[in-house]
Amino acid sequence: GQQLNQSPQSMFIQEGEDVSMNCTSSSIFNTWLWYKQEPGEGPVLLIALYKAGELTSNGRLTAQFGITRKDSFLNISASIPSDVGIYFCAGPNTGNQFYFGTGTSLTVIP
Amino acid sequence: DVKVTQSSRYLVKRTGEKVFLECVQDMDHENMFWYRQDPGLGLRLIYFSYDVKMKEKGDIPEGYSVSREKKERFSLILESASTNQTSMYLCAIRQGATDTQYFGPGTRLTVL
Numbered sequence: 001g002q003q004l005n006q007s008p009q010s011m012f013i014q015e016g017e018d019v020s021m022n023c024t025s026s027s028i029f030n031t032w033l034w035y036k037q038e039p040g041e042g043p044v045l046l047i048a049l050y051k052a053g054e055l056t057s058n059g060r061l062t063a064q065f066g067i068t069r070k071d072s073f074l075n076i077s078a079s080i081p082s083d084v085g086i087y088f089c090a091g092p093n094t095g096n097q098f099y100f101g102t103g104t105s106l107t108v109i110p
Numbered sequence: 111d112v113k114v115t116q117s118s119r120y121l122v123k124r125t126g127e128k129v130f131l132e133c134v135q136d137m138d139h140e141n142m143f144w145y146r147q148d149p150g151l152g153l154r155l156i157y158f159s160y161d162v163k164m165k166e167k168g169d170i171p172e173g174y175s176v177s178r179e180k181k182e183r184f185s186l187i188l189e190s191a192s193t194n195q196t197s198m199y200l201c202a203i204r205q206g207a208t209d210t211q212y213f214g215p216g217t218r219l220t221v222l
Contacts, residue, residue, distance in 0.1 A: 045213075
């Protein structure tokens with residue numbers, strides 16, 4: 001299936017720094033989802049966005065649904081070591097399936 | 111909270127064995143999915159089901175079959191396991207009202 005373009009592919013940051021990542025698509029989405037996956041675990045839903053322009057927070061995480069409906073952004077403020085993992089975006093297609101981003105691997109250096 | 115459970119976290123099987131992976135959800139959702147996840151290849155859809163006894167092939171159905179006899183349970187079957195089916199298997203549900211997908215904890219399958 002189609003993959004969403006996600007960047008950056010990986011990030012190495014110092015504890016306390018802010019993190020930004022984004023996801024783009026060639027087609028329009030009505031929903032954007034952001035997940036975090038730790039090694040050996042299933043993806044955990046962090047934030048769901050349902051409306052163009054929407055800005056939603058979950059603790060130190062903030063995600064935005066791009067106004068064109070073809071992109072979305074995730075920011076993590078004041079990173080901590082437990083933020084380590086792979087973050088990926090996803091969106092449902094008009095059928096019953098989902099498209100997934102290629103993932104951003106985050107490493108936080110204490 | 112949506113709860114998706116998978117029958118095993120880790121499984122080791124031998125080539126040629128028949129393998130059953132089970133997924134159970136607790137909220138009466140119609141749509142259920144099986145993915146496999148491999149390094150560098152991301153999540154790939156194997157099969158999904160949109161209702162009891164209804165199924166559709168995903169991107170990589172070869173070597174797999176599925177069963178959905180009850181709404182809450184979706185099983186993935188490897189008829190004759192092969193080493194190239196060593197992978198992380200993830201079950202998911204789609205919450206129809208919000209178009210949101212929730213995943214189970216995953217089953218790490220190793221085929222020797």
